[in-house]
Amino acid sequence: LSMMDYNRNEGVKNIANSVGVPFYIESHIYVSSDSRVENSSPMLLNPPTDFGCIYTPFIHSLGAYDSDGDSLSYRLVNCRGLDGSELENTYNKDYNLDTSHISIDSLGTITWDSPNIIGEFNIAVEITEYRKDTHGKYYPIGKILRDMQIDITDCRNDPPVINAGD
Numbered sequence: 104l105s106m107m108d109y110n111r112n113e114g115v116k117n118i119a120n121s122v123g124v125p126f127y128i129e130s131h132i133y134v135s136s137d138s139r140v141e142n143s144s145p146m147l148l149n150p151p152t153d154f155g156c157i158y159t160p161f162i163h164s165l166g167a168y169d170s171d172g173d174s175l176s177y178r179l180v181n182c183r184g185l186d187g188s189e190l191e192n193t194y195n196k197d198y199n200l201d202t203s204h205i206s207i208d209s210l211g212t213i214t215w216d217s218p219n220i221i222g223e224f225n226i227a228v229e230i231t232e233y234r235k236d237t238h239g240k241y242y243p244i245g246k247i248l249r250d251m252q253i254d255i256t257d258c259r260n261d262p263p264v265i266n267a268g269d
Contacts, residue, residue, distance in 0.1 A: 105129035105187060112252070116222040118182065118190055127183035131246040142244055145169045145232055151251045156258040161215040165249070167230060174233040174241060177211045182227045182250055193226060218255045226251050 108126045115121035130144065148166030155161030167175050181193040194205060204216040205226060213228070232245040 104132070107186070111225075112223060114223060115225050115252075116220060117193060117195070117224050119192070121225075124184045124190065126250060127185075127187050127248075128250050129183075129187060129248045133244050141171075142173075142232075142234075143170045144245060145173075145175055145230060145247065147230075147247075147249060151249055152254070153251070154254045154256060155215065155218055157221050157255055158217050158219065158259070160217055161213075161253065161255070163213045163251075163253075165211040165213070165228065165230070167211045169232060171234075173244065174235070175211065176231045176233065177207045177209070178229050178231075179205060179207050179213075180227050180229045180248070182225050183248065213251075215253070218253075221255050221257055224253045224255065226253065 106128055111118070111121050111124050111126040113122035118124055132142075132144075146168045148168060149164060153161075153163045165177070167177075169175055179194065181189040181191055184190050205213065207213050207228060211228075211230070213226070218224075228249045228251065230247045230249065231243055232247075233241040234244045235241050
């Protein structure tokens with residue numbers, strides 16, 4: 104299952120000419136030959152947009168939850184464009200954007216170590232769902248591609264300077 108929208112936001116810092124690059128997401132559902140196997144897709148409890156501050160570590164939890172108790176794994180992937188084609192420069196150091204310092208851990212927590220430019224950025228996460236069979240082996244049963252928007256602003260809090268003699 105996929106969805107493509109030709110109206111990606113204009114001015115995304117890490118996607119050149121972003122307004123001309125479609126927004127694309129997808130889900131893969133693996134169909135079992137055993138029709139008795141039921142599956143619900145993972146739920147992502149937190150919205151795909153978040154805000155961060157320049158020169159401050161950005162941390163975001165996907166809030167992924169699987170009601171069937173299946174295991175979830177996470178990995179950063181390139182954003183997708185026209186017909187699902189990869190946008191290969193999602194995480195690079197071009198133009199000193201330094202999106203190369205973005206990572207995701209095994210719990211689905213995204214960390215960007217001190218963004219250095221104000222603006223809007225897009226990243227993508229692939230979430231794979233695994234089920235354990237009767238022999239103790241895990242096998243994939245689904246996959247979700249989430250495209251996420253991060254807005255970095257200048258929200259530094261410069262405390263006042265108080266002179267002791269005043």
